[in-house]
Amino acid sequence: MLLSVVANRVAMALLTLAGVAVIVFILLRVVPGDPVAMMISPGAGPADIAALKAHYGLDASIPVQFWIWIKGVVTGDFGTSITLHLPVTEVLASRLPATLELAFLALLVAVVLGGAIAVAGTLMRRTFGETIIDSLNSIMLAVPDFIWALALVLLFAVAIPILPLTGRIDPDLAEGFTTRFYLIESILTGRFAVAGDILSHMIMPTLALALPLAAVIVRLLKQSLKEAMLQDYVLLARIKGFRELRLVLQEALRNAVGPTLALTGVQFTFLIGGTVIVERIFAYPGIGNLAIDAVINRDFPLIQGLVLLFGLIFILVNIGTDLTVAALNPRLRHA
Amino acid sequence: MSAPRLAVETLSAISLRDGNKPVLRRVSLTVGTGEVHGLVGESGAGKSTIAKAILGIIPSQVRITGGRIDFEGTDLLSLSSRGLRAVLGRDIALIPQDPLTALNPARRIDAQMTDGLRLKRGLSAKEARLRAHALLEEVQIRDPKRVLASYPHQLSGGMRQRVLIAAAFGLEPKLVIADEPTTALDVTVQKQILRLIRALQERHGTSVLFVSHDLGVVAKICDRVTVLYMGKVVEQGATAEVLTTPHHAYTKALLAANPRYDRPDTGLEPTPPEVISALRAEISAFDVSLLESRDV
Amino acid sequence: MEHWSPTSTTSSAPAEPKPPSTARRLLGDPKVVVAGGFILLLIVLAVFAPLIAPQDPLAQNLLAATLPPIGFPDAEAGFLLGTDGLGRDVLSRVIFGARISLTVAFVAAGLACLIGSLLGLLAGFLRGWVDALISRLVDVWMAFPPVLLSILLVAILGTGVHSVIAAIVVIDWTRFCRVVRTETMGQAQMDYVVAARTIGFSRRAILFREILPNVMPVLIALLTLEMGIAVVVEAILSFVGLSVSSDTPTWGGMIAEGRQIVHEAWWVLGAPLAALFATVVAFNQLGDGLARSLDPVLRR
Numbered sequence: 001m002l003l004s005v006v007a008n009r010v011a012m013a014l015l016t017l018a019g020v021a022v023i024v025f026i027l028l029r030v031v032p033g034d035p036v037a038m039m040i041s042p043g044a045g046p047a048d049i050a051a052l053k054a055h056y057g058l059d060a061s062i063p064v065q066f067w068i069w070i071k072g073v074v075t076g077d078f079g080t081s082i083t084l085h086l087p088v089t090e091v092l093a094s095r096l097p098a099t100l101e102l103a104f105l106a107l108l109v110a111v112v113l114g115g116a117i118a119v120a121g122t123l124m125r126r127t128f129g130e131t132i133i134d135s136l137n138s139i140m141l142a143v144p145d146f147i148w149a150l151a152l153v154l155l156f157a158v159a160i161p162i163l164p165l166t167g168r169i170d171p172d173l174a175e176g177f178t179t180r181f182y183l184i185e186s187i188l189t190g191r192f193a194v195a196g197d198i199l200s201h202m203i204m205p206t207l208a209l210a211l212p213l214a215a216v217i218v219r220l221l222k223q224s225l226k227e228a229m230l231q232d233y234v235l236l237a238r239i240k241g242f243r244e245l246r247l248v249l250q251e252a253l254r255n256a257v258g259p260t261l262a263l264t265g266v267q268f269t270f271l272i273g274g275t276v277i278v279e280r281i282f283a284y285p286g287i288g289n290l291a292i293d294a295v296i297n298r299d300f301p302l303i304q305g306l307v308l309l310f311g312l313i314f315i316l317v318n319i320g321t322d323l324t325v326a327a328l329n330p331r332l333r334h335a
Numbered sequence: 336m337s338a339p340r341l342a343v344e345t346l347s348a349i350s351l352r353d354g355n356k357p358v359l360r361r362v363s364l365t366v367g368t369g370e371v372h373g374l375v376g377e378s379g380a381g382k383s384t385i386a387k388a389i390l391g392i393i394p395s396q397v398r399i400t401g402g403r404i405d406f407e408g409t410d411l412l413s414l415s416s417r418g419l420r421a422v423l424g425r426d427i428a429l430i431p432q433d434p435l436t437a438l439n440p441a442r443r444i445d446a447q448m449t450d451g452l453r454l455k456r457g458l459s460a461k462e463a464r465l466r467a468h469a470l471l472e473e474v475q476i477r478d479p480k481r482v483l484a485s486y487p488h489q490l491s492g493g494m495r496q497r498v499l500i501a502a503a504f505g506l507e508p509k510l511v512i513a514d515e516p517t518t519a520l521d522v523t524v525q526k527q528i529l530r531l532i533r534a535l536q537e538r539h540g541t542s543v544l545f546v547s548h549d550l551g552v553v554a555k556i557c558d559r560v561t562v563l564y565m566g567k568v569v570e571q572g573a574t575a576e577v578l579t580t581p582h583h584a585y586t587k588a589l590l591a592a593n594p595r596y597d598r599p600d601t602g603l604e605p606t607p608p609e610v611i612s613a614l615r616a617e618i619s620a621f622d623v624s625l626l627e628s629r630d631v
Numbered sequence: 632m633e634h635w636s637p638t639s640t641t642s643s644a645p646a647e648p649k650p651p652s653t654a655r656r657l658l659g660d661p662k663v664v665v666a667g668g669f670i671l672l673l674i675v676l677a678v679f680a681p682l683i684a685p686q687d688p689l690a691q692n693l694l695a696a697t698l699p700p701i702g703f704p705d706a707e708a709g710f711l712l713g714t715d716g717l718g719r720d721v722l723s724r725v726i727f728g729a730r731i732s733l734t735v736a737f738v739a740a741g742l743a744c745l746i747g748s749l750l751g752l753l754a755g756f757l758r759g760w761v762d763a764l765i766s767r768l769v770d771v772w773m774a775f776p777p778v779l780l781s782i783l784l785v786a787i788l789g790t791g792v793h794s795v796i797a798a799i800v801v802i803d804w805t806r807f808c809r810v811v812r813t814e815t816m817g818q819a820q821m822d823y824v825v826a827a828r829t830i831g832f833s834r835r836a837i838l839f840r841e842i843l844p845n846v847m848p849v850l851i852a853l854l855t856l857e858m859g860i861a862v863v864v865e866a867i868l869s870f871v872g873l874s875v876s877s878d879t880p881t882w883g884g885m886i887a888e889g890r891q892i893v894h895e896a897w898w899v900l901g902a903p904l905a906a907l908f909a910t911v912v913a914f915n916q917l918g919d920g921l922a923r924s925l926d927p928v929l930r931r
Contacts, residue, residue: 012770024783139915141915142859144863147907147908150886153893154901157893157894158897235437236429237439237450239390241422241423241424241451273777274778277778277867277870280871291782292871295782295786296872307783
């Protein structure tokens with residue numbers, strides 16, 4: 001039964017992805033902004049422009065262009081980036097790991113931070129402490145990652161200059177890696193000094209992305225926890241002599257996470273969308289930063305590849321969330 | 336005679352929400368070692384309040400205004416929350432009323448049975464699991480292994496209550512409070528559960544405070560009984576005596592209102608209104624006497 | 632917006648005190664008052680910017696470049712919040728920047744609300760293929776990363792306030808559509824709608840005269856939130872360089888410049904960031920307060 005649900009979702013996802021691809025394709029070609037004109041050197045004649053256009057297949061009609069592109073996509077060829085002169089797949093593959101590391105680290109931080117504050121707020125329920133948490137959280141819910149990123153820049157680069165402002169890793173340390181997952185690889189191979197350097201670069205963009213999500217988690221999880229703490233089974237556990245913190249973690253938490261988990265999944269897709277601007281602010285070499293340049297320079301193949309990639313990530317995250325929520329509910333598992 | 340395990344001494348309480356209306360009026364009762372003591376009264380009589388006071392979980396709108404609850408020499412009301420936590424689960428346990436809501440739907444039965452054992456009796460995970468298995472056998476569950484691996488929603492109501500009973504007695508407490516343990520169950524299952532509680536109690540030598548609104552149920556397993564009306568004790572004594580020769584009119588009315596399986600010729604009779612008004616008068620007089628004694 | 636209840640001629644219960652009017656309820660909520668007050672102040676600043684701003688926001692003075700705010704050494708009177716790399720007064724630029732931000736906020740959020748709500752009302756009320764179509768559209772739409780889409784759209788449409796507004800509307804109408812659709816579906820099942828149908832009101836009349844007023848509270852709160860979001864999107868777009876031309880001061884543009892010279896002149900980043908922060912929080916809290924005081928259910 002679960003399998004059919006997943007299969008249905010996958011089918012819907014592919015359809016959505018196809019729709020997205022078509023829309024972007026058409027949009028790019030229908031509106032003004034000629035990528036070739038942007039990369040042509042001054043003094044080039046019309047023959048050169050025409051040759052360049054033909055080289056990138058931009059002289060054919062739109063349906064033909066689409067057909068050529070689709071054929072390529074199916075075989076794994078997403079075309080060549082106009083600005084970087086490299087295959088799109090290669091460009092995406094080289095930049096994706098950085099963004100994945102950033103996004104998942106941010107997710108981890110958000111969950112741990114948000115979870116801890118939610119638990120603290122539950123332990124402090126009906127006291128002034130909870131009121132403070134609620135007020136602060138209310139403001140934090142309003143602040144987007146863009147503002148956090150810049151505030152962090154002001155704080156940790158100017159006021160307390162302890163963190164590097166840009167990039168992902170000290171250039172001197174950026175060798176000897178087999179994958180592009182620098183953080184994971186450096187930890188797994190025991191190069192902790194390198195990992196530390198990478199983390200110092202990642203702290204600010206991670207926090208900028210994590211804090212809005214953490215605020216959302218705090219609000220929903222705390223409410224769910226408080227409701228769960230009113231249940232009879234918590235009372236019985238209290239009568240068994242367990243301490244309050246133990247009650248929250250052992251009895252209430254697993255009954256409270258469901259809605260929070262579902263919402264976190266949705267919000268995680270927003271977080272990934274947020275990497276576009278956060279990476280830019282910190283000059284972090286991921287696909288978000290790449291996307292801005294691609295759009296400004298009208299790099300069609302790259303833009304198309306990026307949009308598909310983002311769309312795919314969103315869909316995978318959504319499916320993953322649904323599966324996790326279903327797996328966690330014992331009643332659904334045995335249904 | 337040895338000192339009783341539990342001695343509630345002139346316990347009084349008021350409800351802050353209802354304009355300080357008295358909820359308990361100088362209630363006193365004792366439960367001896369190995370004794371099953373029934374606490375009977377209709378809804379709102381205050382029996383749950385007494386149970387909650389013993390367990391330290393009175394709701395915030397109820398305030399205790401006097402008396403003490405002596406348990407093995409300690410006044411439970413004077414304990415700090417940490418002190419109370421030490422007693423609960425080790426020396427005092429609860430069999431709750433509703434087996435459906437009392438079990439955590441997201442945790443397996445073995446986890447819910449072993450956590451108390453591990454915390455309070457210092458058993459290892461393995462020892463606790465073996466003990467839980469043995470406990471389930473004691474409450475006559477046929478397939479303990481399957482039940483331990485189950486979630487609450489996979490078990491019937493009767494089975495859940497057996498699990499809760501096993502868990503309560505399994506902690507080897509000195510006192511078990513049974514809060515209307517058969518109310519949420521089918522009539523056919525009720526008798527088995529009562530027999531089970533009695534058997535376990537005898538085997539482990541536990542004292543039991545059996546809270547119920549049903550005098551018939553109480554009659555079956557309680558050694559002594561306290562009858563409560565509007566927070567005041569109106570009758571107290573050995574079950575056999577109270578049932579055959581009740582002194583108070585309310586007790587008589589309760590008995591008359593109860594269908595007895597062994598006396599099918601008695602019909603259901605509601606409490607006569609003159610008994611109720613007499614009771615009310617008695618209570619008011621009691622309250623007045625309380626006030627006067629305070630002024631003096 | 633009044634709750635539809637039958638009048639009883641034989642009621643014996645004493646009449647309840649008349650509930651306070653909407654205006655009084657709103658004014659009684661601290662969030663609404665403080666946040667709303669701030670927004671009003673901002674509007675005043677924006678409208679009367681030429682009169683209020685101490686300096687000309689475009690006037691460059693390379694001799695007075697990167698002066699710190701008052702209170703720091705080397706500050707100069709007349710430049711309360713210091714100057715940027717070209718000697719322009721930061722405070723004046725922030726005040727003028729509010730013009731763009733607020734214009735975008737009101738127009739973009741308003742349009743997104745209009746379009747999204749209309750589609751949401753239709754989808755939630757008519758159901759059937761209309762709902763299916765609109766819902767499918769929303770799903771596809773929401774598969775795009777919003778920031779990427781907005782940048783894409785503005786890059787395509789060209790720079791300028793109109794394209795920023797268009798980009799925001801195109802992206803965020805889905806937010807209104809979803810919420811309004813859910814609310815409408817919920818309302819449509821309520822007794823008063825069924826009653827109206829049996830009496831014979833046309834569907835359009837029911838939609839606009841019965842359902843819409845009850846969807847209003849949620850809508851207004853959402854609209855206010857959306858304004859906050861629009862302000863941020865505009866800032867992001869001007870940060871990336873895709874908003875209005877670089878002459879007109881925008882908070883995002885100032886932030887971009889400030890980011891470049893953050894080590895030398897942190898106030899160029901700090902001032903517009905603070906303004907942005909305050910504005911976003913104000914819209915958010917206003918929306919919160921409005922939701923609470925307008926929604927009869929949330930009010931407790």
